[in-house]
Each structure stands twice: as structure tokens, then as C-alpha cells.
Amino acid sequence: MAHANDDSLRDRPAILAKVQPLTTLPRKPLVLNNREFHWITEKICRIVEDPAPTWWWVCFLVSASISIFLGIGLLWLVSTGVGVWGLRPPTFWGWDIVNFVWWIGIGHAGTLISAILCLLRQKWRTAINRSAEAMTIFAVMCAGIFPLFHVGRIWLAWWLFPIPISEATWPNFHSPLEWDVFAVSTYFTVSVLFWYMGMIPDLGTLRDRAVKTWRKYFYGILAMGWRNSVRHWNNYEMAYLILAGLSTPLVLSVHTVVSFDFAAGIIPGWHTTIFPPYFVAGAIFSGFGMVLTLVLPLRTMFKLHDLITQHHIDCMCKIILATGSMVGYAYAMEFYIAWYGGNIYEGFTFINRAFGQYGWAYWIMISCNVISPQLFWFRKVRENTALVFIIMLFVNCGMWFERFVIIVTSLANDFLPSSWGYYSPSIVDIFTFFGTMGFFSTLFLLFVRFLPMLPIAEVKHVTPAADPHYHPEPDTAYAAAPAAVGAGKGGRR
Amino acid sequence: MSEVYGIMAEFKSPHDIYEAAGQLRAAGYDCSKKWDAYTPFPVHGIEKQMGIGRSHVPWIVLAGGITGFTTGVLITWYMNGFDYPLVVGGKPYWSMIYPFPVFYELTILFSAFGAFFGQFLTNGLPRPHHEVFNSEQFERASDNAFFILIESAHPLFDEQRTREQLARAGGFNIHLVNK
Numbered sequence: 131m132a133h134a135n136d137d138s139l140r141d142r143p144a145i146l147a148k149v150q151p152l153t154t155l156p157r158k159p160l161v162l163n164n165r166e167f168h169w170i171t172e173k174i175c176r177i178v179e180d181p182a183p184t185w186w187w188v189c190f191l192v193s194a195s196i197s198i199f200l201g202i203g204l205l206w207l208v209s210t211g212v213g214v215w216g217l218r219p220p221t222f223w224g225w226d227i228v229n230f231v232w233w234i235g236i237g238h239a240g241t242l243i244s245a246i247l248c249l250l251r252q253k254w255r256t257a258i259n260r261s262a263e264a265m266t267i268f269a270v271m272c273a274g275i276f277p278l279f280h281v282g283r284i285w286l287a288w289w290l291f292p293i294p295i296s297e298a299t300w301p302n303f304h305s306p307l308e309w310d311v312f313a314v315s316t317y318f319t320v321s322v323l324f325w326y327m328g329m330i331p332d333l334g335t336l337r338d339r340a341v342k343t344w345r346k347y348f349y350g351i352l353a354m355g356w357r358n359s360v361r362h363w364n365n366y367e368m369a370y371l372i373l374a375g376l377s378t379p380l381v382l383s384v385h386t387v388v389s390f391d392f393a394a395g396i397i398p399g400w401h402t403t404i405f406p407p408y409f410v411a412g413a414i415f416s417g418f419g420m421v422l423t424l425v426l427p428l429r430t431m432f433k434l435h436d437l438i439t440q441h442h443i444d445c446m447c448k449i450i451l452a453t454g455s456m457v458g459y460a461y462a463m464e465f466y467i468a469w470y471g472g473n474i475y476e477g478f479t480f481i482n483r484a485f486g487q488y489g490w491a492y493w494i495m496i497s498c499n500v501i502s503p504q505l506f507w508f509r510k511v512r513e514n515t516a517l518v519f520i521i522m523l524f525v526n527c528g529m530w531f532e533r534f535v536i537i538v539t540s541l542a543n544d545f546l547p548s549s550w551g552y553y554s555p556s557i558v559d560i561f562t563f564f565g566t567m568g569f570f571s572t573l574f575l576l577f578v579r580f581l582p583m584l585p586i587a588e589v590k591h592v593t594p595a596a597d598p599h600y601h602p603e604p605d606t607a608y609a610a611a612p613a614a615v616g617a618g619k620g621g622r623r
Numbered sequence: 624m625s626e627v628y629g630i631m632a633e634f635k636s637p638h639d640i641y642e643a644a645g646q647l648r649a650a651g652y653d654c655s656k657k658w659d660a661y662t663p664f665p666v667h668g669i670e671k672q673m674g675i676g677r678s679h680v681p682w683i684v685l686a687g688g689i690t691g692f693t694t695g696v697l698i699t700w701y702m703n704g705f706d707y708p709l710v711v712g713g714k715p716y717w718s719m720i721y722p723f724p725v726f727y728e729l730t731i732l733f734s735a736f737g738a739f740f741g742q743f744l745t746n747g748l749p750r751p752h753h754e755v756f757n758s759e760q761f762e763r764a765s766d767n768a769f770f771i772l773i774e775s776a777h778p779l780f781d782e783q784r785t786r787e788q789l790a791r792a793g794g795f796n797i798h799l800v801n802k
Contacts, residue, residue, distance in 0.1 A: 167663060167767035292698050300702035304711040309724035316728040323739040335663075335765040354749035357756075358764045360644075361656070361675060362746045363665040368678035369742035373735060376684075380731045387724055587664040598641035598666050 160254055160592045162436040167590050174584045175339055177432055193571035200565025206558050212282045214558045221541040221553035226276040228533040229563050233273035238381055239417020240266030245377035254445050256588040257438045262421045263325040268573040270318045272566040306390035313387040324373045330356050332582040385409045399479040399540035408460035415453035418446055419525035426519050447512040454503030475545055483539045491535050498528020626802040628754040629774040630785050632794025637666045640769040643792035644672040650788055657777035661770040680741040687737025688730050695726035758800045
């Protein structure tokens, strides 16, 4: 039988005995003010259990009203035809594909937080992963609408899937567009499974606290009879770890396949090998932008400052700085290769992007994506929540323009000047896109109201008191930093 | 008067329940499924203390992954290479290379099904009701309470002795749970 002190000594890296550091560097606490387990339960469950605050109703009604525009846009399209969108020769991919790529890119941060940061043992992910995963799912739903309706006859959209049809033909698996069908539908399915499985213990908490009968049934059915048993946790954690391991290559592949839609084409500006990594970095960049856009107001409204701390915001800002710089590097490298590759069409496309008819869009993209995140080098900026929120709006906007620049400039001015044109969206395009914003917000607000917005069990798990080797009154200097050096992890690996 | 399902004891902290699980195991409560600990979050290492082995979920995931990959190979071959061969861009009707993204995604999809349903399968869920819920204290197991329950079906179960063992291991609030 192991004794606690022996265990923590064994987990201590051997090098520390040699170098004898004067002090140990404690990790930043992930839950401020030494909150107890019960406080965490109360804080998170109350969001769902208390009556909806007025601001929630206001936001909900506004969002739901905006989502009517989505209905109008789609109804208009289905009843008339794809011609009601602004797509004209030579630009047959316009706002629809821009919006598709933008929304699906946003989703990527949720999976990054839940999967990649889980594998990297970034414990700060716990406070934001649930809402980020919800964001992923709703963003992918919004994304899916555009290609689905772009097929024109939506009632035949099931032809995309390998299902026998009366013509006895099959999908063409040579096409990256067909790969996309598999990538996006797998992504959506796995994200939903991951999100739901992560929520089961917390749904159990809501079930156990429920007073009203409908709540007992609603959360009881969703919790599937979860009992918090150690045997359950053992299987659950293994499954969770594997899902994280599966979602990591998945999320990287999804935007890679999306970028293949372009990179496998011969259009100048699309036919490049930099696209997969560049798209993935951009996706994570825009996704974190959206995570912060959603989390910062919720943190203020629900007073979650002890759970979503400045440290969390700091970490996210740094990721945005890193991915924003990668995106900036990709822009520069694209330009360089266009010159170095010596292809005149490629060279023209890039000069045209910056100084041609869509130059305004290019410079919006550069200032929002490359310049604005550079402010995060300064701690003062990262600590100013209002400023962070404003920069995030710029990031969201800039990433939309990035997709617009890539898609529209390349198509509008391709090889033959005789076929050039100027693309602008129609009112139906605008209605549909505006409507998806409302649809997304409506779903997200419902999520906040009915499901645990923060992972209750996981947040408890990252507090020092959750460690079985934790002693409230430490007897050695080392024990003062219980979160350090993976103490208590011995059982898992 | 209903039958006794087991005896449940509460523990103060993750540390206490971790130690208690080890003590009970040393006292002869082996890894048989007739006793269990309940914690509001995973307490790492306690499963070792109790003698619970590695989860079997990975095997189910492996089976899912193999199924997914094979499905991908078979459907692309059957559809594009056998049933309705189609020349696209001068590429072969079918090869292992070009439809690889489809294999890749289906491998992940079916592996994820394996992990998700494997978790339910190994945990015996969904199971809306279970005897432990008969304890009125148990609602706190998902909040801040730590419980150990020893079933009356356990070969070492003896109401008086089990109570004492739980108390010696640091348990309090020791109570009977009815069937």
C-alpha cells in the first residue's frame, strides 16, 4: 500500500535532487480563491437552475429573430434556384463557400481545446472546453447549411452519401468535394459524441440536484444512469483519452480536406501546397477568436471570474498571437512563392489580391489578422478584457475576409482577362449569412440555459484538493506546489 | 422490510478515500465487482488501490478502427472500381491512394463509435436505476461527497465486521443501503 508522501517523492523528477532549486515555482491556480467542490457545483449548476436572467431573454429573442433571416434566405433559394445568390460567371463560389469555410474554421478551436490541449495536459482547458465544444457543434451546423443548399436541389443532397440511387451511379471518390462530405460529417458526429460523453457526469450532477420532476426525467435520461463509480471513471477516462487522441488527427484532417477543395484545383492562388497547414492555423486562430467572443461576456454576466481566470484569457491570447503570426507568415510565404515559382498567372493573382479590384478586402484581412493580434505581446493588452473582446471581433472579421480574398479574387480574375468579372453578393446571400449568426447564437444561448456550461467534474479535478496526495497543511516546501510535476498522475500512466 | 443491498460509508476527501480503498483491499476486499467507490470526479490512482485493471475500451476502439478502414476500402473499391467504373482525370478506377481521405475519416468515425459505445458497454450503461441510488445520501456523490459501498453479496460481507472495517479506514456516516 502506497503512502502519500512516498508517492509524491517518487513522482518528483530526479533532476530536482541534483540541482536543488532554491524554491519551487507553483503553477498558477486554475480556480481562484481556493473554492471548494460544493462551491463549484453550485456556481455552475445555478446557471441552469436559476430563472433565466433578463439579459438572456433579450439576447435570445434578438438571436431568434435574426435566425428568421436564415429561413427567409433558404426559402427564397429553394423556391427559386441557386441563381438568387450573387454567383455569376466567372465566380461560382462566393459567399456560400466563404461562409462555409469561415464557420467550419471557427469550430476547430473547440476541438483543439478539448482534444489537443487534453493530450498536451494543458489543464487550463477545463474551464472553457465545454462551451468551446458546443461552439464547434453549432458552428459546424451553420457551416453545413451552405454547401448543402449550394447543391441546388437540396432534396437530392443525399446523393452525396454512398447510398444506392435509382440511376445506379455512385459518388465519385476521386473528388476532394466528396472527401469533404466524409470529413465534415465525421467531424460533426465525433464532435457531438465527444461533447456528449464529456457531459454525462455533469448531467448526473444536474439530475441529482433536480427538484422538479421534468428536470429529473430530462437530466436523468441524458445522464444514462451515471453513478460516479470508480469503475465508471476508469472506463470513461480511457474512452475520453482515446476520443481526444482520435479528434486530434481528425481536426487537422478536416481543414486539410477543406483546403484540398481549393489546392486540388488549378486556379492560380489556390493550387499551392501551403494550403493545408495554413488553413489549419487560420482555423484555430479564428476559432479562438470566437471562443473569447463568447466566453468573455458570459464570464462577466455569470460572474465566473474564479473559474475563467485571467490566466485562461492570457493563455488564449497567446495562442491567438501564435496562430495569427503563423497566418501572417503564410500570407508572406504565398507572395514569395508566387514570385519564386515564376508562374505569371500566380504572380499576377497575388499582385492583384493586394492592389486589384478587391484590394480593400486584402488590406482588411491583413490589418485584422496580422496586425491586431500582435498587440497581445503586451501584458497590459491581454489583461484588458474589453480590448481583448474588441480584438477578437477584428479577428473574426479578418478571418472571414481571408476566405473571401482566397476564394473570390482567384475566381474573379483567373487566366483570361476576357472572362473576368466582379462578384458581389445578392440580398439573399446577405440574409442567409446574417441568419446563420442568429441561428448560432440561439443554439448557444439554449445550451447555456439547459446544459452545464463548464465541466463541473473536470474543474473540480484541477483544484489542488482533488489530488489524493494533497495535504491542506503542507509539511515540506515541495508539497506547497501540489499541482506541479504531475503529482497524483501515477495511477494513469 | 426490504433486503440489504450493502453498506455505504462516506469519506472526507480524495486523500481519505484513496487511503481507505487501499486499506480495504489489503483487508481482503479484492477486485471483485461487489464493492465500489464513488467520487464526484476521477481520483487518479484509486483504481490501482482497489485493484481494478486497465479498461477494455481500447480493444473496442481497435475493432471499430479496423471496421472503419475496411469499410472505406470496400465501399470505394465497390462503387468506383467495380460496380460503376468511371475514368476521372485519367486516374485509375480504384487505388489505395486517391480515396485515402475516405479511409482515414471512416477509421476515425468508427473508432470514435468504439470509444463512445465502448464506454457505455463496459460501464453497463444506460441503466436508469441502480441500488446505490436508494441511499438518500448518494445524491451528494456527484457534488462533494466520497463514498465506498460494500455489497452484501460480497463473500467477506458481515454487517458488523464490514461496518468496523469501514470505520477503521476513516469512513463516517456509515449506513445501510436497501435493495
